[in-house]
Amino acid sequence: MEKxxxxxxxxLCAAAIRGGCRYFFGYPITPQNxxxxxMSRELPKxxxxxxxxxxxxxxxxxxxxxxGAGGRVMTSSSSPGIALKQEGISYICGAELPCVIVNISRGxxxxxxxxxxxxxxxxxxxxxxxxxxxLLVLAPANIQEAVDLxxxxxxxxxxxxxxVMILGDGMIGQMMEPVVFKTPAARxxxxxxxxxxxxxGARTPNIINSLRLDPAELEKLNxxxxxxxxxxxxxxxxxxxxxxxxxxxxxxxxxxSARIVKNAVAVMRRQGVKAGLIRPISLWPFPExxxxxxxxxxxxxxxxxxxxxxxxxxxxxxxxxxxxxxFYGRSGGMIFTQQEIVEAGEKMLREVSHVSGV
Amino acid sequence: MSVVFEKTKGLTDKExxxxxxCTHGIIHRLVGEVLEEMDLLDDAIGVAPVGCAVLAYxxxxxxxxxxxxxxxxxxxxxxxxxxxEKTVFAYQGDGDLASIGTAEIVHAAHRGEMITVIFVNxxxxxxxxxxxxxxxxxxxxTTTSPFGRNAEQTGSPIRIAEMLATIDGAGFIERVxxxxxxxxxxxxxxxxxxxxxxxxxxxxxxxxVLSTCPTNWGMxxxxxxxxxxxxxIPYYPLGNFRNPDKEA
Amino acid sequence: MAKARGNVFFDSDRCKGCELCTTVCxxxxxxxxxxxxxxxxxxxxxxxxxxxxIACGNCALVCPDLVISVERVA
Numbered sequence: 001m002e003k004x005x006x007x008x009x010x011x012l013c014a015a016a017i018r019g020g021c022r023y024f025f026g027y028p029i030t031p032q033n034x035x036x037x038x039m040s041r042e043l044p045k046x047x048x049x050x051x052x053x054x055x056x057x058x059x060x061x062x063x064x065x066x067x068g069a070g071g072r073v074m075t076s077s078s079s080p081g082i083a084l085k086q087e088g089i090s091y092i093c094g095a096e097l098p099c100v101i102v103n104i105s106r107g108x109x110x111x112x113x114x115x116x117x118x119x120x121x122x123x124x125x126x127x128x129x130x131x132x133x134x135l136l137v138l139a140p141a142n143i144q145e146a147v148d149l150x151x152x153x154x155x156x157x158x159x160x161x162x163x164v165m166i167l168g169d170g171m172i173g174q175m176m177e178p179v180v181f182k183t184p185a186a187r188x189x190x191x192x193x194x195x196x197x198x199x200x201g202a203r204t205p206n207i208i209n210s211l212r213l214d215p216a217e218l219e220k221l222n223x224x225x226x227x228x229x230x231x232x233x234x235x236x237x238x239x240x241x242x243x244x245x246x247x248x249x250x251x252x253x254x255x256x257s258a259r260i261v262k263n264a265v266a267v268m269r270r271q272g273v274k275a276g277l278i279r280p281i282s283l284w285p286f287p288e289x290x291x292x293x294x295x296x297x298x299x300x301x302x303x304x305x306x307x308x309x310x311x312x313x314x315x316x317x318x319x320x321x322x323x324x325x326x327f328y329g330r331s332g333g334m335i336f337t338q339q340e341i342v343e344a345g346e347k348m349l350r351e352v353s354h355v356s357g358v
Numbered sequence: 359m360s361v362v363f364e365k366t367k368g369l370t371d372k373e374x375x376x377x378x379x380c381t382h383g384i385i386h387r388l389v390g391e392v393l394e395e396m397d398l399l400d401d402a403i404g405v406a407p408v409g410c411a412v413l414a415y416x417x418x419x420x421x422x423x424x425x426x427x428x429x430x431x432x433x434x435x436x437x438x439x440x441x442x443e444k445t446v447f448a449y450q451g452d453g454d455l456a457s458i459g460t461a462e463i464v465h466a467a468h469r470g471e472m473i474t475v476i477f478v479n480x481x482x483x484x485x486x487x488x489x490x491x492x493x494x495x496x497x498x499x500t501t502t503s504p505f506g507r508n509a510e511q512t513g514s515p516i517r518i519a520e521m522l523a524t525i526d527g528a529g530f531i532e533r534v535x536x537x538x539x540x541x542x543x544x545x546x547x548x549x550x551x552x553x554x555x556x557x558x559x560x561x562x563x564x565x566x567v568l569s570t571c572p573t574n575w576g577m578x579x580x581x582x583x584x585x586x587x588x589x590x591i592p593y594y595p596l597g598n599f600r601n602p603d604k605e606a
Numbered sequence: 607m608a609k610a611r612g613n614v615f616f617d618s619d620r621c622k623g624c625e626l627c628t629t630v631c632x633x634x635x636x637x638x639x640x641x642x643x644x645x646x647x648x649x650x651x652x653x654x655x656x657x658x659x660i661a662c663g664n665c666a667l668v669c670p671d672l673v674i675s676v677e678r679v680a
Contacts, residue, residue, distance in 0.1 A: 023439060023440060025436065049439045049440070051439060053465075054462070054464075054465035058432040058461065058465065061425065061429035061433050061462075062432045063436060064425070064426075064436060065405070065423060065433035065434060065438075066436035066437065066440045069403065069437045070440065071436075087426055091426050196437065197441060198401040198403060198420070198421055198441070199399070199421060200400050200401070205370075205418075205419060205422060207415045207421070208422070208423040209423070211412060359677055359678065359679055360678050361675075361677050362666075363666035363667070363675055363676040373620055376670065376671075378622035378623055378648070379625070380670055381670055382670070383669075383670025383671050384669075538630070539664045542667050542668065543667070572624075578625070579624040580625055
């Protein structure tokens, strides 16, 4: 398995094609442009189809059609573009269609900026579209992890018949790092008898649809979706516990932020301050159980995000009041340095010690 | 003893929910008959809009998608790109195609997407209770143009067939009507030619069908046919606007 | 040439009483049956004079609800 140096956006595409992606519908938006560009070059070679749509709204509806026809299909965009796709994503969830959606997020709100940001956490994990639905949201912190997650993403999407979102940011998309491409783990995948491939005169028509005018039927669909999401919660939670043994302060950070926090943890540990990190990889389902594995030594948590604080809500929910939860964040595309994190962490520990008189 | 007319296999047995005298029912039947006669039913995938025809996925006897409002051409594009050998069609109303979905229909035509679109123009939003549509006639009273549509405020009705006919990717564009037997037969012929255009890969095909909405026009079904002929046809001239065989 | 003769069948419970068929019969033998009410609560259309039917099929052509089927007997 030879190692190759690749830019995040392109590595994601190479892994997607290796993972079975054959259809891509997208639209230009910085900082994910290398994705449609790569797909326009490589998908045809793999016997697939690339199409640049007239808008992100059209693109996500093309994904709906292609997925409904049984294709392994992907789209990508960045923050405002993902905002435009929310209705389509809600339809895709309602019609139980598998697909992969990549968000290389950028600063917001509005046109915002093109630098990295994690301010789409709510949009991705709480759903920006209508109705009770969820996406499996996976947040890689480096290019190898992005490749590994993407390689599995299409199998996972097909297995549960739901969208899988790879949530990166401008840094993950634009950085170059060495990667190796692994073959996806074998997964027992059912045939897609529900797909609209033409009845062939051999079966009754298949219908891809999220409309249920009868409220009892719509509730039945919702209960069915919730049952599916329970299975996802049970099987697809991913996280990393980093130096949390004997920790007094535990940071919580994902993706690009987690890389910087790991450096801060190393600096603090060298200075004799026991810090650690919980790194969620699946943002939904959020790794609540990671917090139950924390040692008794923990006296405070701190959510570190490239935003004004969104994941902090899930940290507080998972903390269940056992620890005070602090926050440190930068936004607009500004990136905190490890020193900023070290200082924020130490400040919090001082405040917590002061309060508890230790 | 020979059969002159019987229910087409292109439609399921489910009764239509449409209002009495609504010509959606006729248009559905014509599409079903053409698909059956061209032996395409087993390979057809249709896309239903949001509007009165939202339940069309229960009526056409082939695989179907229900698309978000205005996005049927994009959904159909996705299906066709995965299944290029299959027959893919979208069935849309004027609120769906000529308002929220204008970008999708223009770009499907622009790409020369090998799909067939049946565009039902009844000059109003039916399902939601009779609001003004971009195709509503000047002076026509609707629930959102209660004093009669006024061009200064809302512009003039949009002529989709002529608009799409300027696009090179469009292989077959025709406007027809279903207000009497002669025109119903012409509509069926146009729908058939549209599907042949797709089959022969001559580009994007669309049939704009002038249709009635007795309930929201506030007329009897019979009077509606007359209103269509007197008011809509002069503004929306019937005819072929683009044909793959004869040069435009 | 012997005059064409036809039979017309009305699946009355599908009829919504829209009356369109009554406007296109060349021998004018279609009317709304005021003596009957179908499952939907409408007076369904029916044939007043079956022998006169010439099996032209116009009625079936304009029916929006697939109520009518037509066969030619002569």
